[in-house]
Amino acid sequence: MLVNVVKTVGLVSLLCTACLTQASEPSAAAKEQAARDVSLKQKFPVQYKSWLETSEQTEREDMLASYPAAIILWAGSSFAKEYNSPRGHHFAVADVTHTLRTGVPPKAGDKGLSASCWTCKTPDAPRLMNELGIEGFSAKNFTEVGKEVNSVVYCTDCHVDGKAELALPRPHAQDAMAKVHLPFDKQNNNMKGAQVCGQCHVTYYFQPERSNKVNIPWIFGNNVDDIEKYYDTRRFYEWIHPISQTPILKARHPEFEHWSRSKHAEAGVTCITCHMPETTDEQGNSFTSHKVSKALNHFDEVCQSCHKSEKKIISALDKNKATIDAKARKVEGLLVKAHYEAAAAWDAGATWPVMNDAIMAIRHSQWRWDFAMASHGLYAHNPEEGNALLDMALRQVKYARTSLDEILKKFDVKSVNYPDISSKASAHAAVGIELEKLTEAKKKFIKEDVDKNWSEVTKYGYE
């Protein structure tokens, strides 16, 4: 039917033929990837099959619904719009395409979000960095690059193309490992395994003075104090908090950092040991399972060799999780109050010289809370550090509030209006985020652009 309409109307025909060819004709890079995929599937069938199985890990948690206080702490940034726990690698591309965080294409003349958001989702990111230069890539918009993405987290993200040999294709990761004196080439295979995960499961920021390229802030080292020192000496902030005016720091999934200081790391137990266990195929040959998934599913194959009692380990993990969760809830509750108390002080006429101490304490407390909150599996990877982070965050936010209390007294402010954070909806309302509007705009963009012009992997799980 479409063909008939096209035939009868001359101009429309021209335009439509062009757009139809564009949608159906894969790019050279897409063809190359398809050929590679056929060849690797043949060459390494068991690894390939288990890699495909990350598509079975569909579940995730809406973290803003579970922890609405985070909406207030992240107000002024896109993290306050949508934030989910991670799920299987097969969803990496589709999830970043569909999240409200990455929004819609910017209006003409606006800068929009950097293509750097693709860096840890697809091997097309390092490919494009090679083609366009690192800053050439990061200077592009997120949505502009969408059509170029043909694959989810893939063999070539961790291996030399076509081989079992491990590789670190992301330049930011090469740089980072050199900064902490662990250059990839000089490591044994065990550490190389952890570093391939550390390309993505690591904290980073977009470097504004370098076209928003991904940078790992490890010049002084990679613990919370070292990274804070890096940011503080540069007077860096991700955004100014709209309620308290705090220059905010944001952590992103520092799993590598936390693991690297753990007792398990000391004992040579890496991400691979626990999340990619050795297993056997139908012929009884052993291979590495590429179904990167929950470690506790493999207690018998993995943990048992060192820990006899599953019951004891589960109960230790449950206890660690409960303690860390309770501390995080306490810190975030107090941080919400601190942001609003600061707002009340500004409203009453406080000035920077008076506010500086309290605002810096909010910044430093929230940074520690975030460095714990954003680290998935912290209670299992390094509970000691998790506890220490939140204990210090608690001291810092208490200090901020004592200081703010004195300021509010000086200005004779009798009461502060705190927001209702009992639900995701009430917290969103408090900071003026209109979820329905954002969702509608996103749906329109998906329908009109993604569904028509982007590859299958960008839609995975959303059809």
Ligand code: HEC
């Ligand atoms: C997220 C990183 C990652 C991805 C993606 C990945 N691998 Fe691996 N692969 C590893 C690690 C780590 C090892 C274990 C290396 C070691 O300990 O020697 C490994 C081992 C292997 C081996 C050696 C034999 C074995 O089973 O231990 C082969 C072959 C292999 N992978 C093929 C593939 C293929 C094919 C794909 C894509 C379908 C793939 N890998 C995707 C990280 C990855």
Ligand code: HEC
């Ligand atoms: C190219 C970037 C990249 C690499 C390399 C990578 N990951 Fe991931 N990983 C992700 C992203 C992105 C997600 C979240 C995907 C989503 O939620 O859509 C994720 C999710 C996960 C999850 C959650 C799975 C679930 O079902 O809950 C685990 C566990 C994980 N990764 C472990 C690892 C390990 C171990 C390695 C190294 C062998 C590794 N990852 C390498 C990007 C990467």
Ligand code: HEC
């Ligand atoms: C001693 C085993 C062990 C080591 C080593 C380890 N993990 Fe984990 N990890 C766990 C456990 C246990 C959990 C809690 C949930 C689960 O996987 O069962 C977890 C959780 C996670 C999660 C969150 C999964 C989710 O869906 O919420 C990610 C992501 C992750 N680990 C990545 C890594 C990375 C990357 C490394 C290496 C830098 C690593 N892990 C090292 C055992 C380990």
Ligand code: HEC
């Ligand atoms: C190669 C040995 C090894 C493997 C495999 C291993 N661990 Fe461990 N684990 C250790 C060591 C060593 C410690 C530190 C013991 C200590 O300091 O008392 C430890 C400590 C722990 C602790 C803290 C124990 C406590 O009583 O507080 C937990 C929890 C834990 N491991 C969970 C796991 C899980 C879950 C797995 C499998 C996914 C696993 N481990 C695999 C060696 C291992």
